[in-house]
Each structure stands twice: as structure tokens, then as C-alpha cells.
Amino acid sequence: MSFMKKPRAHHSDLPRNSLGYTIRDYEGGMSTLCAGCGHDSITAALIQACWELDIEPHRVAKMSGIGCSSKTPAYFLSQAHGINAVHGRMPSIATGANAANQHLHYLGVSGDGDSLSIGFGQFAHAIRRNVNMLYIIENNGVYGLTKGQFSASADVGSRAKYGQENEQPPIDPVLTAISLGCTFVARGFSGDKDQLVPLIQAGLRHRGFAMIDVISPCVAFNDHEGSTKSYAHTREYYHPAIHADFIPPREEIRTEYEKGKAMPVELHDGSTIVLRKIDVDHDPTNRAGAIAYLERHREAREIVTGLLYLEEEGKDLHAWNRTVGDSLVDTQSRSDAAAILEEIQAGYR
Amino acid sequence: MSFMKKPRAHHSDLPRNSLGYTIRDYEGGMSTLCAGCGHDSITAALIQACWELDIEPHRVAKMSGIGCSSKTPAYFLSQAHGINAVHGRMPSIATGANAANQHLHYLGVSGDGDSLSIGFGQFAHAIRRNVNMLYIIENNGVYGLTKGQFSASADVGSRAKYGQENEQPPIDPVLTAISLGCTFVARGFSGDKDQLVPLIQAGLRHRGFAMIDVISPCVAFNDHEGSTKSYAHTREYYHPAIHADFIPPREEIRTEYEKGKAMPVELHDGSTIVLRKIDVDHDPTNRAGAIAYLERHREAREIVTGLLYLEEEGKDLHAWNRTVGDSLVDTQSRSDAAAILEEIQAGYR
Amino acid sequence: MSKSSVNHVNDFTLKVATVNGTGSASANSLLMKSIFRMGVPVMGKNYFPSNIQGLPTWYEIRVTDPGHLTRSGDVHFMVAMNAETFAKDHAEVTPGGYLLYDSTWPRNRDLNRDDIHIIGVPLAEMVNQHFVEPRTRILMKNVAYVGALAGLLDLDLAVIEQLLKETFGERKAKLVKPNMEAVRIGYDYVLEHYDCPLPVRVERADMTRGHVVVDGNTTAALGAMLAGATVGAWYPITPSTSVMDAFSAFCGKYRKTEEGEREYVILQAEDELAAIGMVMGAGWMGARAFTATSGPGISLMNEFLSFGYYTETPAVIFDIQRVGPSTGMPTRTQQSDLMECAYAGHGDTRHICLYPADPAEAFDFSIRCFDLAEHFQTPVFLVSDLDIGMNEWMVPELKWDESYRPDRGKVLSAESLESLSGPFRRYMDPDKDGVPFRTLPGVHPAGAFFTRGSGHSKHGTYTEDAAEYQEVMDRKARKFLTAASHVPAPVIEYCNSTEVGGKKRVRPVRYGFLTVGSGDLAVREARHNLKEKGMEFDYCRVRAFPFTREVEDFIAEHEIVFVVEQNRDGQLKGMLLAELEPEAGKLVSILHYNGLPLASMHVESEVVDHLRKAEAS
Amino acid sequence: MSKSSVNHVNDFTLKVATVNGTGSASANSLLMKSIFRMGVPVMGKNYFPSNIQGLPTWYEIRVTDPGHLTRSGDVHFMVAMNAETFAKDHAEVTPGGYLLYDSTWPRNRDLNRDDIHIIGVPLAEMVNQHFVEPRTRILMKNVAYVGALAGLLDLDLAVIEQLLKETFGERKAKLVKPNMEAVRIGYDYVLEHYDCPLPVRVERADMTRGHVVVDGNTTAALGAMLAGATVGAWYPITPSTSVMDAFSAFCGKYRKTEEGEREYVILQAEDELAAIGMVMGAGWMGARAFTATSGPGISLMNEFLSFGYYTETPAVIFDIQRVGPSTGMPTRTQQSDLMECAYAGHGDTRHICLYPADPAEAFDFSIRCFDLAEHFQTPVFLVSDLDIGMNEWMVPELKWDESYRPDRGKVLSAESLESLSGPFRRYMDPDKDGVPFRTLPGVHPAGAFFTRGSGHSKHGTYTEDAAEYQEVMDRKARKFLTAASHVPAPVIEYCNSTEVGGKKRVRPVRYGFLTVGSGDLAVREARHNLKEKGMEFDYCRVRAFPFTREVEDFIAEHEIVFVVEQNRDGQLKGMLLAELEPEAGKLVSILHYNGLPLASMHVESEVVDHLRKAEAS
Ligand SMILES: Cc1ncc(C[n+]2csc(CCOP(=O)(O)OP(=O)(O)O)c2C)c(N)n1
Ligand SMILES: Cc1ncc(C[n+]2csc(CCOP(=O)(O)OP(=O)(O)O)c2C)c(N)n1
Ligand code: SF4
Ligand code: SF4
Ligand SMILES: [Mg+2]
Numbered sequence A, B: 001m002s003f004m005k006k007p008r009a010h011h012s013d014l015p016r017n018s019l020g021y022t023i024r025d026y027e028g029g030m031s032t033l034c035a036g037c038g039h040d041s042i043t044a045a046l047i048q049a050c051w052e053l054d055i056e057p058h059r060v061a062k063m064s065g066i067g068c069s070s071k072t073p074a075y076f077l078s079q080a081h082g083i084n085a086v087h088g089r090m091p092s093i094a095t096g097a098n099a100a101n102q103h104l105h106y107l108g109v110s111g112d113g114d115s116l117s118i119g120f121g122q123f124a125h126a127i128r129r130n131v132n133m134l135y136i137i138e139n140n141g142v143y144g145l146t147k148g149q150f151s152a153s154a155d156v157g158s159r160a161k162y163g164q165e166n167e168q169p170p171i172d173p174v175l176t177a178i179s180l181g182c183t184f185v186a187r188g189f190s191g192d193k194d195q196l197v198p199l200i201q202a203g204l205r206h207r208g209f210a211m212i213d214v215i216s217p218c219v220a221f222n223d224h225e226g227s228t229k230s231y232a233h234t235r236e237y238y239h240p241a242i243h244a245d246f247i248p249p250r251e252e253i254r255t256e257y258e259k260g261k262a263m264p265v266e267l268h269d270g271s272t273i274v275l276r277k278i279d280v281d282h283d284p285t286n287r288a289g290a291i292a293y294l295e296r297h298r299e300a301r302e303i304v305t306g307l308l309y310l311e312e313e314g315k316d317l318h319a320w321n322r323t324v325g326d327s328l329v330d331t332q333s334r335s336d337a338a339a340i341l342e343e344i345q346a347g348y349r
Numbered sequence C, D: 001m002s003k004s005s006v007n008h009v010n011d012f013t014l015k016v017a018t019v020n021g022t023g024s025a026s027a028n029s030l031l032m033k034s035i036f037r038m039g040v041p042v043m044g045k046n047y048f049p050s051n052i053q054g055l056p057t058w059y060e061i062r063v064t065d066p067g068h069l070t071r072s073g074d075v076h077f078m079v080a081m082n083a084e085t086f087a088k089d090h091a092e093v094t095p096g097g098y099l100l101y102d103s104t105w106p107r108n109r110d111l112n113r114d115d116i117h118i119i120g121v122p123l124a125e126m127v128n129q130h131f132v133e134p135r136t137r138i139l140m141k142n143v144a145y146v147g148a149l150a151g152l153l154d155l156d157l158a159v160i161e162q163l164l165k166e167t168f169g170e171r172k173a174k175l176v177k178p179n180m181e182a183v184r185i186g187y188d189y190v191l192e193h194y195d196c197p198l199p200v201r202v203e204r205a206d207m208t209r210g211h212v213v214v215d216g217n218t219t220a221a222l223g224a225m226l227a228g229a230t231v232g233a234w235y236p237i238t239p240s241t242s243v244m245d246a247f248s249a250f251c252g253k254y255r256k257t258e259e260g261e262r263e264y265v266i267l268q269a270e271d272e273l274a275a276i277g278m279v280m281g282a283g284w285m286g287a288r289a290f291t292a293t294s295g296p297g298i299s300l301m302n303e304f305l306s307f308g309y310y311t312e313t314p315a316v317i318f319d320i321q322r323v324g325p326s327t328g329m330p331t332r333t334q335q336s337d338l339m340e341c342a343y344a345g346h347g348d349t350r351h352i353c354l355y356p357a358d359p360a361e362a363f364d365f366s367i368r369c370f371d372l373a374e375h376f377q378t379p380v381f382l383v384s385d386l387d388i389g390m391n392e393w394m395v396p397e398l399k400w401d402e403s404y405r406p407d408r409g410k411v412l413s414a415e416s417l418e419s420l421s422g423p424f425r426r427y428m429d430p431d432k433d434g435v436p437f438r439t440l441p442g443v444h445p446a447g448a449f450f451t452r453g454s455g456h457s458k459h460g461t462y463t464e465d466a467a468e469y470q471e472v473m474d475r476k477a478r479k480f481l482t483a484a485s486h487v488p489a490p491v492i493e494y495c496n497s498t499e500v501g502g503k504k505r506v507r508p509v510r511y512g513f514l515t516v517g518s519g520d521l522a523v524r525e526a527r528h529n530l531k532e533k534g535m536e537f538d539y540c541r542v543r544a545f546p547f548t549r550e551v552e553d554f555i556a557e558h559e560i561v562f563v564v565e566q567n568r569d570g571q572l573k574g575m576l577l578a579e580l581e582p583e584a585g586k587l588v589s590i591l592h593y594n595g596l597p598l599a600s601m602h603v604e605s606e607v608v609d610h611l612r613k614a615e616a617s
């Protein structure tokens, strides 16, 4: 249960990041998910990514909706505030929180049911507003917590545990996000931590809405034959399109990348993402091209992964609002209130 | 007001369709919209399309949400049942009604606010279910009825009546619909009835969800300079990509079309749509191609119109549900109820 | 042993504490069902966590009189299989009771009450010796405790074997053998090591004939199918999900043509707003349609419910209540949506609600809901709860009333429309019962009109006119009054009632109990126990909103009416006060809202407390 | 002329019937404001349609005592500019009253009452002669009737000119001249053709000093700005839209840095579910945040409101009520969300509500809402309505209390967290007032905890434990009790009250009025008129939910309390019954719900009726 914090004994031998924290300091309560659930692997990747990035744990705001996936913020960063919204409505909570205080790291975790069914409108509009946050969809193609109904990301032809076949086209979070103007769109797999960790790091550093769709098999209800979100199926059709190396500010880009195959993109805070193309026909900075690329591979049933689209120039919520630098949390009574009131009322006589 | 029916004097000189109706029989109450509102032109196109198609007026179910656009079903087909849902939720009403009775023509009218803001989730999911209906978005880029706020279809850089500039990327109903797997996607302009009428006819005949995004300027709040949904701007950037001729069943395809430039597509009921390409680089039956085409023209700020994507093979709601042919409205008590009850209860002892 | 022993043949409570996801649910069900098959009345309640695997879960079985199949509050026998909750479970046993644990591992020495009997059985050890496959080992440990209990409580192994055969059917018949081996492992061990059967045990009887064991979500779904519902739209939410699962299964079997075509549509909506919208759309089209949900879903449906009320669109909503507010405790029970359902929506709205007490009534009321929704052209709620909906109840067999004909309400046919002289007017009151005529789309051009949630006149036209608006609202208020004489009357029982010349004559006592829904049996048991202590109470169970005349009279007849309900704020009491304006101070709340089903003991002690205090002051 | 004449100097009602979208709104506003500037108390109410152009619209101006600036129910002067509604408007004039119409066109001969004075002015003809541009002609016709009224009612042309100058400002100064010409056209015509001024007219006075003319959405927004709200999230809906428009305008002026950077964020959400979610997110983060909406929006917010209640997240919601149910009549007023707001959400939820009576109180209460929301860590409603929110009221100037300091509630600072000995526990009750301590994100690791709408213990941890769940719910109930002594007390006025040694001593009369919000002035006027007829009533205006002690006492002190409210179902009465359990039969409803603001005449006649009937029986 989430209140059973893991013993935080001091492991003096564990490596420490520049803040002096070991990776244990980024852990949370004990998971209550099923053994083998993909979501737990994503939790582990998040912990590693934050530790490596030297993020102060308490400067993160963790947010989620409702579902097995949405429970996970209780399992990492126990020194950070977290909030479990109602089902599908985390994007609005995140938007409001971010509006009030732009100085925290916003980390949202959702499920495919939470984001693509009940929450689809809020998901789309948070993208439109380019809220500065990392938004992870732990995508298993089913409703885990309510025991195995198809979600809106279930592929045509995918079979449920008891045999029914899905015939409705899936909502693909990646395609949707790109077509809605999302400025950072990636796909990962809970089973590939090496790929996932730098994606998470880049997403956290990106200024704007960063969406990572992580295929995360549900061992209880959607890991059988016939499911297109099982471990086996994902591994078979897994297709890394691009590899993203996240390089913190001031760190040298050490490797020499072959020209045309690698592409360093500098983020607003000075860090860099080096995109190494595995598929040369994919340009992750061209929206139309990225869509066309996805379409081609969709037809081949391939699950393309990596940082699929990136636009570093988009204005985030505070940029287009032209908000002051301070957070908007403090409210003091104004000394000029009476004068303002008088000035305004002059027009009401 | 909508209850002030126009005088239905008999104009014996008006032409009649094969059912013996004049176009007057397809009219509705008097419009209460602003003089010059684009929505009224769409109403006129709908009236003409239904009359020409020889549709029995009372076999149409008219549905809408809330907004100026959503008022229009009161202004056509007064012999048809209509329903004004709550704001943004017409798709669910339409889905339920259609589920209950697949034998009517379903005609939904919505606005950009109604469909892309509050109703975005329902809009997307009605597409996923491929509900057999014509769904028109009367797109003016603003909330007309609540007096001029930007809607989610407002373009970046578009200016509101009192000068504010929109900085959030628009949700494009056409791109969205195609990427969600919509089987019939078109765009029209309230100012071009010639193009619009056959699109409406084809959409009504298409089995599945047919979406037409109709640019429909709001003269009260969004027809000024700087607006990208004004009459002037739309005319300037108007770009017909493809022309669709709708040809009823049994009617000969008379014109000889130049090869490669025209493409007849047969609909499930035997009627045909002949697609005449104006832009040869656009293939309206290729999803990836259609998206790429749209993206290219979007970058040029062009408003491409016509039947932009068509898939005639998709299963509609009743096909994937495998519903019986009858409507599901009649309920008689079953003569075998007692026996069923006994059989079922045998398992409860 | 100096300690006393609970000595109840066919009258005790047994509780099993396990971890979820280990297969204990089917073992517990087997246990309960085998008692039922022995002809002994039994109740089974499942307290499960809101996750899939690894958290504490309990199953409570009560063996008792058929009229008291409810929680009493006592636990006479605890099967403590979960190390994490062992201390709590151990503490909960009634003095003189029994605790069975898995003695494979040593238990905490501190947890060793000397006023209860502790029975160790090395379940894991024995099962692990016998079975190899890890998952089988986990599952069989549960079957083995069923075997141990069979020995201790004197359950019939033949009955257990028969149940296993039925469960596995032909396709999985080969599973019966290993399961019976596991049963035997437990059974043989206790027979060898303990004095079996115990004083607390089951004895074959003949008290379950004519009864079935079933949950209320299944029966509600069955009602919907037999009432002819053809469109079901829903969004999954605990504890309502099994309503649509059952509806789907029933329709799959009884509602397909020979070619396999479906005479129904089930729509898994994207959320509850869409689910109720679909139901409204189908209802407007003329089909019988329904949705099933729980509290959060009702909250999301508020806007459409207001629309349904105002446009007079039939719709049926099954609310399977769970613990609120917000997400609350999704797998625990409560009656805390009473107000929300009755008044859901902004503006002056009110909805017909039926409150079943058990799965049998859920079946009847499910059917009634569809009739009322069409008769009164309005949303109608079946307000059930997790306890009724998801627990297995022993109830009298469901009966089919052969005279039943669906009440489709006042719908004008094509013929009547054809012969209409003037235009069709949607919102009139031709019969002075507040109920207008309606027409269905596609039937006839003369029936066409525009349904709108905005202001409309009695003709169905758009209006912003003060008088026209009010006229329609006033008629709707009259319609609601009419409904009060159509909804199920309360169940009322007097302590003193005599039949004189075929007429019932009653003499009310001073005090009455008034309750609703799943409070029924616990209040009845409390009433029974209090009577044995010399305190008499009349009884009223409200079965519908609007409240009927009989409820008003019952309250008027008594000095104090104890209103027993399962929520914190006394919602039913508040509604009674607001709607009926009884004398001040007459209604006294007895509340229970911790998520467990109401226990008779709680009711009893609260009443006694209140009366003692009242006397003292 | 044999007919009588209404002869009221500074005491009459004038109503203007026009078509919307023609510019009449500004003409009417000019009319009202010029009376105000002449030192004469005035009320202006706008009855506009729910469309943009071409439907009937009315503006009602009442000139009277400052205490009765409310609808009386009479119309002494009708300006009938709309052919479509002419018959109805003509019928509405009080005998002896006046009707002005545009005599450019002949009017229907049937519509020619001989008990009123009919004044024809060829407005269109004269205006069309003078102006050329079509749009100008339409606009100027309205200005011309203002001119005609100036002549007939003796309004000061200099005042009108000054107002025009202020309206157009420097940028559009050249518009003043043509407007004054149009004024003159009407003015000169009536002076030439009628005996001006009429017996019904305005006379300069000095009764408006220290007052302003303003609507309640503007003042609520002003309150929000001065209370320091920094995040506003909303979805446009009539009649609440102008709240956020005004907030945006005020912030644009007073809340920007010198560089033009905003110290606030206004979010136009995609719907009301998102709007309240944003407010909850900002409140959780520690900012003062609010939304403005109307009935349908509240319905959509139910789920999040339940979340806010249960997680104890501050939020402020302005509900500007309109006519329900469903879409209802969006441009008409009602008080029909009283119950919805108080109990919004499933499960046991209840919310603090403040009920302002006019724009001045909307200002004060708007500020109070933010303090209460943070003090009690819960959603708080400002329950206003269209009448208060969108009509222009003459009210005493708004005053700023220099001693005001925002009450940010119990928030632990980084320092207190630093020195915390144990872990932070979110849901305790350290001060025995039911109010726990909270922490804000990002402040200190020791303050971290997980906010959840699912079951939680007093420590803030996840729980499914019956006792832990209940403990938190019980504390919340206590918190709500505490709130009852923090919310605004009712305004109570007795007919007989004396001061003895500085202490007020009252002797209640038999009957009392009890009302809420915008019912205030109409009930006061009714009370005043009834007193003149020899009938005395004490007065109570409820200003908040939970109800305070004083409300309970007021009801107890009177034989009958007439509960006057603007909805069909007597929602306030129902809440009073449910919450306070007064003696049966004591509360008598006076209801008004046709969408127009309450008129004093209606209250008066209903009371008289009731008492007459009671006497007769
Ligand atoms: C309003 C509402 N409706 C329904 C539910 C029930 N519910 C809880 S989680 C869930 C689906 C979760 O699916 P997903 O987001 O894919 O998460 P997963 O469990 O698969 O990780 C549903 C339907 C709810 N909590 N609230
Ligand atoms: C729940 C709810 N929120 C808000 C409104 C107010 N409202 C009515 S129409 C509308 C926007 C309509 O915009 P659009 O759909 O673009 O239609 P248009 O008037 O531009 O044709 C809004 C916000 C409402 N009716 N219901
Ligand atoms: S049910 Fe599926 S998603 Fe949920 S915890 Fe288990 S494996 Fe993970
Ligand atoms: S406001 Fe705009 S959308 Fe509405 S009727 Fe007028 S022109 Fe049309
Ligand atoms: Mg999922």
C-alpha cells in the first residue's frame, strides 16, 4: 500500500547525484500493482531519469487521473507533492497548477482510458495550450483497474482476454498529439528502459507540453495472444525510429555523429538532445513528414518509437499569456486598493 | 422565431422532386440569426440537397448542440423530428438514436465551439464508432451565441473583434477527423453552394460518419479584417482541391472524365461520387497522402476544400455490432420470459 | 480449556481474510454455495480492495434464519490467511469464537488471545508438498481451507464435489480431481487434529427451497432484458460494471437471431456524459434504453439529467452506490447518492427513484423503471448499492408475471397522427394527469416537432415568454404528483395488526423504524432483537421517490421514527423533512457510513442509546 | 380626455419594448443614467432574448424611493417600438398610463385602449429625413425616443449631452453631435405636439449622492481582483460571461507590471469540467483561483466539486443563476440552483454558499468567498443571479476596508515544516475546529503528501479502512459546523425593536418574511406596503449556507414565516426544513419563477391571499 514507505536505510555505497541524493531518495511508496505490470517499469525509469537530472524531488508536482497507471505517482518521488485528479481530468488540474506556479517541474501520468476516452478533450486542450509539463500515457490498450474492457487505443483486430475482437479504429496518442500541434511527441516501451530514460529527461527539459506514449503491457488483462499491446507483440513489431540522447547543459557532446544521421537540438535551458536517426526517412522536426512516416509504418503494423516530433520554438502557456516571472501563489492585500476602487467607481456615477 | 413557420402557400409553379415535393416542403421555421450569417446559407444548401435527393422529410432526424449554428435545424425540414442536445453532446444523442433505429437519415449540425471545445471528446468518439450520419460543423472560429470569444478553430495570428490575437494552434476538424479514422471528410464554404450541395448529398448517402467542415463567417463577431474566418479571407485563400459530383443510383454518369483526373466512387446504395481532381497531387482515398497534402497547404495558409478523404469500406456502428435489420424501437413482452427466467435461475441454486 | 465456546448450529458468522488476486473469491463462493445446497440459509459478503492483486480482502458468511441474512456485527469464526491483517482479524473474533490460520509459519506470539480457540492448519506446507506448479499452489491453498472448514463445520463433501463439477463444466472437468484433492488435504488434517465438527457448525436443513443465490446487478440486468431494453450505454465503473456484463451475456444468449444478429446494441461510451446522452438519444427515438453507473458517473450526468427532465425524455439509470465523496472507496458500500439522484441537475428538477432492498426486488424494480420512464417520459433511477449489486444474496426465486405488458406510455401512432385535426402539440395535458402525448421520429410528418432543452411552450415551440414557460413547469410539477401514486408503495409492518372482516386494522406502537434499500434486513433483525428485549417498533421501508401518502401517514402515526440509512448526512431524513414537513423532532437519524454493510447490532445499540438518553433527560 | 392620468413625480415605471441588435441597449442605459445624474433613484432591468439580433427585448426603468428599486409589477409608461410585441405591450400599461409609439406607420386600430394615453411620434420618418446611412438611421431612432422621453418626462438635456460625451470619450468625440441632433428631433417634436412635461415625470433631487450605478458581475469581478485572485478559469456562458470580461479588464489595467507582464492568468477553458479542474489545480498549488458560470456549468462541475470537498481544496465558484432546467431561458433570471450549489456532488457533500442581494454585496461577498475558501479549504459558492449580475443597480458606493488582510488559512511555511518533528499529517484536527493544516507544493520536502479523491486517513494516506475513512468524514462534518459561525449572518429587521441601555430589545410580531438574494427589495417593498395596510411582518434575509443560529431563531420566533424565493420547488424552504427542522407548517412558500425579477406586487398579493384563506378556514 502506498503508505508503506520502503525502508529508507542509508546506503552509503550508492552513488549520489550532484545534489547529494542517491536514487533511493527518488523512490516512493510500495507499488500495489500486479507483479510484472509494465507501469512499474515506467516508474523505475522516471525515478532514474529524475535522479540523473539532479532534480530537487520536492520541486516536482506529480499528477494523475484514475486507473492503475494513475496510481503510480504514489510510487515515486515521495518528497514531491502529488495529486490524483478525477478520472480523465488531470490535464485541467495540471493547467491550473502550472498557471499558478510555473517554477515547478510538472509530471503527469495517465492511462489510455484516462487520456483517450473520458479525458480526450482535456488532453487535446492541454496540448493546445502548450502547458509546460511532461505527460506520460501508460498505454496498455485496456482499462486495467476496471478489469479488462477495451480502451480507445485498442487496435483493430486486437483480441480481449475472453475473445472479443475490437473493430473500432484506435486513437493513436502520437498521431493525435502531432496533429493537435503538440511540441514534443515520443513513444516508448516499458520494456526498453535505455530508450525511455533519455526520452523522459528530454521531455522534462522541454519547455511546453511533452507527450510520451509508453506501451506498457497489462499482465492481468491484455498480455495474451491476439492482444496487440502484449509484451510479445510489442517486442515483435517494435521499431525504434530515432534514438534520443539527452545531454545536460554544459556537458560536452562527446560522440562524433555521422553527418545526416545525427542532429543535436538545443533546448531552452541549454541542454541538448542529440537525435540519432535509425530510419533516415524520418525527420522529427517536420510535422507533415512525421505524420506521413507514422502512417507508413502504421500500415505495416509497426510500432515506431523514439522522439518522433519536436518543435522547440513553440510558446508555452506563460509565454503566450506574458506572465510575470514570479509564481502567482502569494496574495497580499494591496495598499492601493482604496484608490483603485475610487478610480473605478468614478465611472459608475 | 422558430415557431413562426413561413407561409406554406402552394406554389403550383415550383418544380417537384420524384416524391412530388417542392423545395418549400423542405424548409423550416424563420431564421433568427443575424442577417448575413453564413449559417443561413448552409441551411439553404441542406434544404436543396435533401430536396434533390428525394428524401422523405420525416425520415430525417435532425440533431444539434448549442450555439447559433445549433439553432439551424429549426430552420429546415419542419416535417422532421429534431433535437437540440446540451452543449457539445449531440454526438452521443445521435449515437444512441442511431443505435435504436438505423433506418432514418441522421443529420447533425454543430459549431466549432460545440464540436471542438466542449464536445471534442464526443466528436472524436462518434467518429471512432463510425455512426452512420452526416455531421456538419458550421465553423466560424468564434463562439457566436456567447458573443465573440475565440473558439478552438481560431488560427494562430487571427484577430478578435477587439484586437486580441490568438496564439494557440487551431484544432482543424478535417485533419483531426482523418487522423481519427473518419470515413468521409470534406470541407466547404457557406459562400459556395455549388460545391457544398453535392458534398452534403454524398455525405448523406455515405454509410458511416461523414464530416463536413463548412467555413461559415460570423458577421456579428468574426468578419473583420485580421480574422481568418471572414468572408474576405476565406475567399482569398479558398482552394478547391477536388470537386465531387454526386450522382444518384441508376443515373448515368454522363460526362466523360479525363483519365487520371476523375475518379468515380460507388457508394453502398448504388449512387456514385465522381471526384474530379483539381489538384492532381491529392489522392482522397489515401489517408497518409491526404494528411500530407493538407499539411502542405496549411503551411501556405490555404483553405483546401472539397471531399478530402473517403473510405467506403469501413464498418458502421451496426455493421460491427451485427445488428438485425429491424429498428430496435418496438418492445413487446416475450412469451418465453418465464421459461428464460427458469433456465437462468437453474444456475443460481 | 477454560474458555467458553460459541455454540451455534446453523447460526454463526464466519469471515475469511485473504489477499486478493489469489483465487480466494471462488473458494469463498464455493463455501457459501455448499452451505446453501445443504438447505441452510446463508449470506455472503465480499469486502475487496480497489486494486487487482495483492491487497487485503475479506469474505463474510453468515448462517442464520432466512429473515436475518445480514451482517450482525459478530464474527464467530475467522479464517485468517493474510499475515498483514492478522492482528486486526485476530482481535475481531467474538469471545468464545474460533480462529483458523496457516500454521506453516509461526505466528506472532503477541497475537494469542486466550478467550478464543485457535486452530492451526499447515495449509501451505501440505499444499506445496502435493502440488508443484506455483500458480496452482497459490490457488489450492484456498481450496484447502475450504476443505478444513468442511471438516470443522461439518460440510458435505459430496455437495462440494458436485459444485466443483458444475463450476468447471465439461470443458474443464479434469480440474475437479486436483481441487477435490486440495479439499481433502484440509479436511483430513482437521479431522485428524481437531475434535470435528465444532460446536459451531452447519446441519442439513430444508430452509432454502424456492430460493436462489444471486447478486443484484445480475438481477437488474435480467430485468432490463426481460423488460425489453434494446440499447444499453455505459462507461465502466465499480461497482456497476457487472450490470452491463450480465446484460451483455443475457442478450448474447437470448437476444440473437438464428443468424447471430443482435436485437440489441451495447455501447461502451467514452465517459458517463456520453453514456447518458446515448440513452437519451435512444429514448427519444423510442427504444427502451438504460445505463449503469455509480456516484461519480451520476455527477457527470447531471447536465443531461436536467435535460431529460425538462424535455421529458425517458431514460433509465441504475446507480449502484459506492462510498463517496469523489472517488471515495469504490469497493465499499454506502447510500450516499440519495439526494443526488432525486434532485440531479440544475434548475427545478426532480426524478423518480426506486429503491430495491435486495436482488429479488432489483429484478422487479428494474422492470418497473422502464415502465415508469416511458409512462412519465422522464429519467428514472434504480438506486441500488454495492451490497445489493455485488454480493450474493439468498432470495426467493424470481417470478415472471405472465400478465406483464410493457407500458410504453402515451405515444401517438402513425394512424392517430394521420387523423390529427390541428398540429401536434407536445406538451399539453389532455388527461389532466400532467402527462403529455409524445411522438417518435420517423413515424409521420404530422408528429414532427423540435425537442429542446431551452424554454418551450406547451405547444413544443421555442419561448422566452414568462407565462408560457411557467405553464409547462407547472404541468411537470403536477406530473410528479401523479407519479407518487404510481411508484411502489412502502413496505409497512405493524406490531399490532388484526384482520377484522377482511380489513386490516392496525394499532401503531409509539416508535417506528423507517429505512430504505439494503438497510432492510439489518433493521428487521434489530427490530426482532429489540422485541425480545421488550421494545416494540413498527416498520416502514420506503421504496420510491416521490414519497407516497403511506410514508407520510406512517410518520404521522408515530411519536418517534428512527430513520436508518447508510450515509453521514441523513439524506433520506432530509428529503422526508423537505418533502413531507413532518412534526419537528420526530425523525431521529441512525446513520452508518463506514463502507461496510449495515449491521443489526449497530442499529440496535443506537436506538437503545437514544431512548436511554431521552429518558434520562 | 375623461381618462385619469398617472401622476407620479419621481415615482413610476417606464418600459421600452424594442428589437435586439438595434442599439437600443445603449439608448436605454443613457436614459437610466440621466435620471440617476438628476439625483433621482432609479432601477434599470433588461429583458433580452437569447440571440444576437432581431428578437424582442424590453428595458424596464423604475424611478422611486431608494429602498424600493425593484420591480413593482406596474407599467406607467410604455415605449412600444416593436411591432411584433405591440399588442402585448399595449395591454400591459396600467390604466391612466402612457404609451409612446412610432407613428411613422399606422398602428392596428384594434389596439387602442381608451383608458391610457397614447402618444405618437414619427420617429423613423424624422430620423430618416435627417440621417442617410442605414445603420445610423437604425441607431438614431433609439436616441430619438430618448429625446422624446426627455421632453415628456422633463429630463435635463445637458445631463444627456454630458453622458454622451463621457461615453464617446475623446476618440469618438465627433459622434456626440449627431447623437444630440437625434435627441433634439424627438425632444422638439413632443414639445411641439404634447403638453410637456407630463404629470408622470422626473424632478431633480438629491437622493443619489454617495451611490453608484453598476451591475453585480462587475462588482464580483472587482472583488476577485482586490481579494488577490490570480487565476481565473471559465467557459463562456450567459449570464456569467461578463464576470470574466470585467476581471480581465480590471487585471489588464491594475495587474500588469511596467513591462506589460501579467500578474494573473485567465484561462478560457474548453468546458466547465476543465474550468473547475483548473481552479482546483491552482487552489491546490496555493493561488486564489475562481470560475464563473451558470446552472449548466454547475451541473458539469459536480464531480470535481465532490473532489474539492473531499480533498479539501480551496476554490471559488460564482454561479450567476439563470432560468433552468437544462438550457432553460439563458437570458432570464431565477434562483433555482440553490440546492444544486449547496449539495453539488455525489456522496455526502455540502458546500459553503454566500447569497448576495445586490451588486454592493456581491463585491463584499466575492472577497469573503476567497477568505472562506482558504480558511476552510473547500469550494465556496457566490450564488448570484442574472438580475443582480447583469442589470444595472443603484447601490451605495463600494468601500474598501483598510484593515482587510487576506485570510490564507492554515498553511505551513517552509520554516514550520523544517522544524516539524514527525511526518506531516494532512487531515488532522489540531485546533478542534475541524480545520486541518495544509502545505503547498514545492515549498519543502517535509510538506509533501499525495492529494487523493479516494479514501484517505487523517494522515493523508490511502485507506480502505472503515474507521479511518469515517474519522475524516466526521471531522469534515465538524468543520462545516465551524463554518456556520464564520459566514455572513442574516439581515434581520423587526417591526418592534427598542434600545435599552445600549442593548437591542425586540418583540417579534406574528409573521415574518424570509428571503434570499435578489428577493430583498421586492420583499421589503411588499412589507412596506403591507404595513401601510396595517399588516406587520418582521424580516430576515438569509445570506449564507450553512444557516446560522440567527436564522433558526428567527423562524422559531414567528408563527408563520413566508419564505419568498424565485424557483418552483421552494428550494430554500426545503433546505431550511432539512437543516433546521422547524415546526411543521410554519414555513409558507411564496414562489416566483417565470424568469422576470420578483415584483413586490406578487409578494404582497400572495401573502394577503394566504392569510385571507387561513382566516377563512
Ligand atoms: C467518472 C469515472 N468513471 C469511471 C471510473 C472507473 N474507472 C477507474 S479507472 C478506469 C479506466 C482506467 O483505464 P486506464 O486509464 O487505461 O488505466 P489502466 O488501469 O489501464 O492503467 C475507469 C473506467 C472512474 N473512476 N470515474
Ligand atoms: C454547458 C454549457 N456551457 C456554456 C454554454 C454557453 N454557450 C452557448 S453556445 C456556446 C458557444 C457556441 O459556439 P459555436 O458552437 O461555435 O456556435 P456559433 O454560435 O459560433 O455558431 C456557448 C459557450 C452552454 N449553453 N452550455
Ligand atoms: S491490472 Fe493490468 S494495468 Fe493494472 S496493475 Fe495489473 S497488470 Fe498493471
Ligand atoms: S452572432 Fe454570428 S454566428 Fe450567431 S447568428 Fe450572428 S452572425 Fe451568425
Ligand atoms: Mg489502460
Ligand SMILES: [Mg+2]
Pocket: B067, B111, B112, B113, B138, B139, B140, B141, B142, B143, B144, B151
Ligand atoms: Mg462558432
